[in-house]
Amino acid sequence: MDADRSFVAVAGTLAAGGATLILCLLAILLLQSFAGDGWQWTWTSNYVGAFTEPQTYRVLWNSIELAVIATALAFFFGLPIAWLVERTNLRGKATVVAVMLVSILVPGFASAMGWLFLLHPKIGLFHLFNVVSVAGMGVIMGFQLAPVAFLMTGSVLRAMDRQLEEAAFTAGAPPLETIRRVVLPLARPALVSAAIYVFIIAFGTFDVPAIIGWSNRIFTFSTYIFLQTNPQAGLPDYGRAGALSVAVLIAALALTVWTRYLSLDAQRYAVVTGKAYQPRLLSLGRWTYVAYAFVAFYLVAGIILPLAVVVWESFLPFVQAPSPAAFSHLTMANYAALGGDAFFSSLANSVILMTLVPLIVLVFSFAFTWIGFRTRFRGRTLLDGIAFLPHAVPSVIMAVGVIIFSLYFLKYVVNIYGTIWIMVFAFAATWISYGTRMTNASLLQLHRELEESAAIGGASTWAIVREIVLPLMSRGLLLAWIYLVILSGRELTLSVMLTTPGNTTVPAFVWTNWLTGGLTRGAAVTICYLLCLSPLIVGYSYLMNRTKQSPAL
Numbered sequence: 001m002d003a004d005r006s007f008v009a010v011a012g013t014l015a016a017g018g019a020t021l022i023l024c025l026l027a028i029l030l031l032q033s034f035a036g037d038g039w040q041w042t043w044t045s046n047y048v049g050a051f052t053e054p055q056t057y058r059v060l061w062n063s064i065e066l067a068v069i070a071t072a073l074a075f076f077f078g079l080p081i082a083w084l085v086e087r088t089n090l091r092g093k094a095t096v097v098a099v100m101l102v103s104i105l106v107p108g109f110a111s112a113m114g115w116l117f118l119l120h121p122k123i124g125l126f127h128l129f130n131v132v133s134v135a136g137m138g139v140i141m142g143f144q145l146a147p148v149a150f151l152m153t154g155s156v157l158r159a160m161d162r163q164l165e166e167a168a169f170t171a172g173a174p175p176l177e178t179i180r181r182v183v184l185p186l187a188r189p190a191l192v193s194a195a196i197y198v199f200i201i202a203f204g205t206f207d208v209p210a211i212i213g214w215s216n217r218i219f220t221f222s223t224y225i226f227l228q229t230n231p232q233a234g235l236p237d238y239g240r241a242g243a244l245s246v247a248v249l250i251a252a253l254a255l256t257v258w259t260r261y262l263s264l265d266a267q268r269y270a271v272v273t274g275k276a277y278q279p280r281l282l283s284l285g286r287w288t289y290v291a292y293a294f295v296a297f298y299l300v301a302g303i304i305l306p307l308a309v310v311v312w313e314s315f316l317p318f319v320q321a322p323s324p325a326a327f328s329h330l331t332m333a334n335y336a337a338l339g340g341d342a343f344f345s346s347l348a349n350s351v352i353l354m355t356l357v358p359l360i361v362l363v364f365s366f367a368f369t370w371i372g373f374r375t376r377f378r379g380r381t382l383l384d385g386i387a388f389l390p391h392a393v394p395s396v397i398m399a400v401g402v403i404i405f406s407l408y409f410l411k412y413v414v415n416i417y418g419t420i421w422i423m424v425f426a427f428a429a430t431w432i433s434y435g436t437r438m439t440n441a442s443l444l445q446l447h448r449e450l451e452e453s454a455a456i457g458g459a460s461t462w463a464i465v466r467e468i469v470l471p472l473m474s475r476g477l478l479l480a481w482i483y484l485v486i487l488s489g490r491e492l493t494l495s496v497m498l499t500t501p502g503n504t505t506v507p508a509f510v511w512t513n514w515l516t517g518g519l520t521r522g523a524a525v526t527i528c529y530l531l532c533l534s535p536l537i538v539g540y541s542y543l544m545n546r547t548k549q550s551p552a553l
Contacts, residue, residue, distance in 0.1 A: 007461040008375060014367035018432060019386040024409075025401035025429060026249070026389070032404050033242035046243040055224075056244065063203050063221040066138040070202035071195055073142025077298045078149025079191070084291050085150075086157040088284050096295055098542075103303045104147035105483075105537045107490035108207035109510060110526045114306025115140045116212055117523075123319045125309065132216050137209055141202050143302035148201065152194035193259040200252050204394020206493035210511060221248060222396040226497060229400060238404055245397040256392035307530075314523035334524035343525065346509040349420050350489055353505065357427040358484035362477060364428070365435030369443050370465075374451075384436065391433035399497035402426040418500040426494050431487060435480060442476030443469070482540040489533055 119131035206222040228241040492507040513522035
């Protein structure tokens with residue numbers, strides 16, 4: 001009994017500690033929005049200063065425009081590909097799923113660099129449209145977020161019964177009309193929820209606006225907040241950054257609450273009914289080649305072409321289009337220059353993040369999940385809701401909260417500002433929402449009979465978790481671990497916001513080279529880093545395919 005109580009006490013302490021830290025970060029951000037230098041209360045001056053400046057509205061409009069375009073394009077590709085995989089007899093579905101998974105894991109800054117080399121009005125290889133614009137950045141983000149839309153809509157389409165569609169076909173409705181009037185209305189709550197999630201990601205994204213918009217003075221919310229907290233002249237304006245962050249945070253939380261409401265309302269649209277349900281697949285017939293062409297276009301335009309251009313530029317001393325003269329300039333100098341201390345120190349910092357952050361996130365996530373689903377603790381629902389909060393908070397806002405927390409409060413206990421530990425803290429706090437979603441899903445698949453049988457046999461909770469629960473959750477935990485490792489390695493927003501000369505990561509190192517004019521050297525760093533991440537990307541894709549093909553536990 002003492003062992004059982006000790007396990008609950010440890011899990012409860014971890015969950016309560018994690019929830020407290022998340023709430024502290026958001027509360028400190030709110031307080032800072034009402035304070036000036038030295039925490040002298042100014043109350044409304046930060047808000048007045050922020051929202052009476054015309055630049056603020058240009059920035060917010062740029063961010064909304066980018067997010068709308070990105071969301072629309074993400075669903076233009078993601079939703080049809082999800083429908084092809086889940087609702088048709090398309091061959092090679094495992095390959096299509098692998099392509100989408102690989103594309104979601106490619107660092108955003110790498111893709112942005114490729115698009116800039118391709119379509120920049122001055123140095124680009126083609127001039128189809130001006131990529132150095134809000135619309136251009138929205139298109140790039142749309143390609144990057146298409147896999148997110150694919151994953152979120154795929155599960156919905158997979159669960160829908162085809163009987164209603166067959167009834168429409170029997171009545172003479174053509175396939176496109178059936179999709180428009182039957183499939184999409186039934187999936188509407190889930191699709192709207194997915195669209196809100198994609199919109200929030202696009203609104204707060206940093207990598208694409210930083211790579212493409214920064215040098216052309218096109219600011220979005222994330223880059224503008226960075227400029228407020230890292231000004232080129234003068235002191236950081238954390239008060240104004242806090243005011244803007246709180247305003248956007250309230251809007252994001254409102255959208256998230258609406259998303260949760262839509263999820264509850266989705267029960268009215270449930271069409272899967274018990275054991276009689278058996279999904280059937282639509283035969284594509286002559287449209288098969290059109291489907292393959294659509295997927296191939298996304299693969300080539302969204303992934304292969306931008307990365308191929310990055311590879312090409314990494315072998316050149318300066319940016320130039322392919323030509324006989326350019327081939328004579330090919331060199332390994334950019335790769336040879338990576339032997340310096342700056343690159344290896346940034347690589348060491350990235351390795352530390354990729355090692356520690358996934359472990360910390362999964363430990364705290366499991367504690368949240370166990371308290372939420374294996375105890376009768378009265379506040380368990382509230383704890384799970386708090387763990388979900390970072391899901392609705394753009395990374396740049398979390399970064400501002402961590403900076404203020406470490407500078408004005410945590411320094412009295414331990415000074416982590418300017419060290420790799422502030423990034424470990426920020427990454428773990430930001431991704432706890434993802435970790436808890438994964439551990440929740442894995443634990444909910446396990447029936448409590450196994451644990452109850454072991455408990456009757458005299459096993460302690462520690463032994464039950466170690467010998468039964470964790471082994472059965474191993475595949476889900478491994479998937480979450482690999483994904484978190486890749487996220488820790490590719491994250492640019494938090495890295496740039498928190499970087500100093502002593503804790504630079506590889507993504508921040510790439511961005512620094514980019515800002516200082518080392519475009520081709522930054523391309524070489526990016527390719528080397530992608531090669532380092534590729535085994536993890538392939539492993540994650542393989543495990544996800546295995547999981548999709550395996551029955552639930």
